[in-house]
Amino acid sequence: MSLAPAPTLSLDDRFARELPELAVAWQADDAPDPRLLALNEPLATELGLDPAALRTAEGLRLLVGTAVPAGANPVAQAYAGHQFGGFVPRLGDGRALLLGELTDVAGRLRDLHLKGSGRTPFARGGDGLAAVGPMLREHVISEAMHALGIPTTRSLAVVATGRSVRRETLLPGAVLARVASSHLRVGSFQYARVTGDTELLRRLADHAISRHHPDAAQAENPYLALFAAVVTAQAELVARWMQVGFVHGVMNTDNVTISGETIDYGPCAFLEAHDPATVYSSIDAGGRYAYGNQPIVAEWDLARLAEALLPLIAEDQERAIELAVAALGEFRPQYDAAWSAGMRAKLGLPDGLDDAVAAPLVEEYLTLLQAGHVDHTLGFRRLSAAARGDVEPVRNLFLDLASFDAWSERWRALAPDADAMDRVNPLHIPRNHLVEEALTAATEGDLAPLAPLLDAVTHPYEERPDLERYATPAPADFGATYQTFCGT
Numbered sequence: 202m203s204l205a206p207a208p209t210l211s212l213d214d215r216f217a218r219e220l221p222e223l224a225v226a227w228q229a230d231d232a233p234d235p236r237l238l239a240l241n242e243p244l245a246t247e248l249g250l251d252p253a254a255l256r257t258a259e260g261l262r263l264l265v266g267t268a269v270p271a272g273a274n275p276v277a278q279a280y281a282g283h284q285f286g287g288f289v290p291r292l293g294d295g296r297a298l299l300l301g302e303l304t305d306v307a308g309r310l311r312d313l314h315l316k317g318s319g320r321t322p323f324a325r326g327g328d329g330l331a332a333v334g335p336m337l338r339e340h341v342i343s344e345a346m347h348a349l350g351i352p353t354t355r356s357l358a359v360v361a362t363g364r365s366v367r368r369e370t371l372l373p374g375a376v377l378a379r380v381a382s383s384h385l386r387v388g389s390f391q392y393a394r395v396t397g398d399t400e401l402l403r404r405l406a407d408h409a410i411s412r413h414h415p416d417a418a419q420a421e422n423p424y425l426a427l428f429a430a431v432v433t434a435q436a437e438l439v440a441r442w443m444q445v446g447f448v449h450g451v452m453n454t455d456n457v458t459i460s461g462e463t464i465d466y467g468p469c470a471f472l473e474a475h476d477p478a479t480v481y482s483s484i485d486a487g488g489r490y491a492y493g494n495q496p497i498v499a500e501w502d503l504a505r506l507a508e509a510l511l512p513l514i515a516e517d518q519e520r521a522i523e524l525a526v527a528a529l530g531e532f533r534p535q536y537d538a539a540w541s542a543g544m545r546a547k548l549g550l551p552d553g554l555d556d557a558v559a560a561p562l563v564e565e566y567l568t569l570l571q572a573g574h575v576d577h578t579l580g581f582r583r584l585s586a587a588a589r590g591d592v593e594p595v596r597n598l599f600l601d602l603a604s605f606d607a608w609s610e611r612w613r614a615l616a617p618d619a620d621a622m623d624r625v626n627p628l629h630i631p632r633n634h635l636v637e638e639a640l641t642a643a644t645e646g647d648l649a650p651l652a653p654l655l656d657a658v659t660h661p662y663e664e665r666p667d668l669e670r671y672a673t674p675a676p677a678d679f680g681a682t683y684q685t686f687c688g689t
Contacts, residue, residue: 234363434461
C-alpha cells in the first residue's frame with residue numbers, strides 16, 4: 202500500500218440541503234477487506250484528487266463510502282420511474298449513495314456517487330450490493346463512451362469489498378465510485394409530481410436549471426425552456442448512441458438524465474452485426490429497448506417528463522399540454538438533424554451536399570449492412586480505406602457484392618474525406634466477447650486482461666499493431682447467444 206497521505210476532499214451537500222424531500226441520509230455498509238481493482242487516474246486528477254492518496258487504506262475507505270470527509274452528508278436519492286412501461290412511484294437509490302458534490306479543477310460541480318454500497322430504504326428487497334463483473338463493466342464501457350466523445354457518467358474507481366454477493370452463485374463484491382454532472386433524472390421529476398407538492402416540483406426544476414441549463418432561467422417560461430433543453434440534450438445523445446452502435450438495454454425513465462449524460466450501464470452492449478432488432482438484455486424479452494427502438498423510447502420517456510412538469514409550464518392544464526406537446530415535437534427534427542450530421546461524417550460526405558443525395562446513400566448503406574449481417578463498427582471503419590482507393594477490406598464484409606459495388610461507385614464519386622472518417626469511425630469499441638473475457642477473469646481474481654482492453658477502448662480511433670485483437674469481431678457463434686444482465 203502506498204505511503205502517500207490520505208486524500209483530502211471537501212464534499213458539499215447541496216442536493217440534500219435544497220431538496221431534503223428527495224434525500225434520505227444514509228451510510229455505506231462496511232467493506233471488510235477493500236482492494237483496488239481499477240482507478241481512473243486522469244479523472245482523479247481532473248477532480249483535484251491525488252491518485253496516490255486514493256490508493257492508501259484511507260483512500261479506499263473513501264471510495265467504498267466507509268470514511269467520508271467531515272461535513273459530508275451521504276444520501277440515497279428518491280425518484281420514481283416507468284420500468285418497461287409500468288410506473289413505479291417510489292424507486293430511489295436501492296444500492297447507491299450520493300456522497301456529495303465537489304468542484305473539479307475546471308470549476309465544474311460534479312457528483313461523487315457510489316454503486317453497490319449496501320441496502321438503503323429504497324432497496325425493495327434487494328441486497329444493495331454489487332458484484333465485481335458488473336461494476337467493471339460500467340468502468341470499461343463508461344470510459345469507452347467518454348473516449349468516443351459521448352456524454353456520460355464516468356467511473357473513478359472500482360474497489361473489491363472482500364464480501365461475497367449471492368446471485369446465481371456466490372460472486373466477489375465490489376463498489377463503483379462514479380462521477381456525474383448530477384444524478385437528476387426524469388424519474389426525479391416524476392417522484393416530485395406524484396407527491397402533489399408543486400413547490401417541491403418547482404424547487405427541483407430550479408435546481409436543475411441552475412445546475413444544467415442556466416439559460417432557461419432567462420426565458421419567458423423557464424420551466425418550458427428547461428424541458429426544451431432536456432429534449433435537445435437527449436436527442437443529441439441518442440443520435441450519438443445510434444451512430445456507434447451502442448445498445449443501452451434499459452431505457453426506463455429513471456435512467457434518463459436531465460443533463461443529457463448516459464447513465465446506468467447495466468445490460469448494455471455494442472452491436473456486432475448491424476441489426477435494428479438487436480437486444481442483448483436478458484430482461485428485455487419483448488425487445489422494447491432494442492437498438493432500433495432507442496430514439497422512439499427516448500421520445501416516450503421525454504413525454505413522461507413533460508407530464509411531470511405540466512403544473513409549472515402553465516396554470517391552465519390545456520395550455521400547459523399544448524406548450525409541452527409543441528416542445529416535445531422538436532425531438533424528432535433535432536434527433537434527425539443530429540443523426541444525419543453524424544452519418545454524413547461517418548461516410549465522409551462533403552459539406553453542403555444536397556440531402557436528396559446524402560440521405561439515400563446513408564439509408565442504402567445501412568440496408569446493405571443489415572442484409573449482409575455486417576459488423577457495424579468495421580462496416581464503417583473500413584470505408585476510409587475504400588475512400589483512399591483500397592475497396593477490398595470493406596467489400597469483403599458483404600455477401601451481395603453487386604449491390605455494394607453499385608453503392609460504392611456512387612459514394613466514391615463524391616470524393617469522401619478518408620482522414621475525417623477515421624476521426625469519427627472508431628476502430629476499437631468494447632467488443633462484447635472481450636469485455637466478457639476480462640470480466641470473467643477479474644471475477645476469478647485475474648486483472649491482466651483488463652488493462653489492454655481499457656487501453657484499446659480509451660484510444661478508439663488509433664490503429665496500433667499491439668491492439669489488433671481488440672478490433673476483431675467476435676467468433677461467428679458468439680452474438681447469436683450473447684446476453685447481458687443488470688447485475689442485481
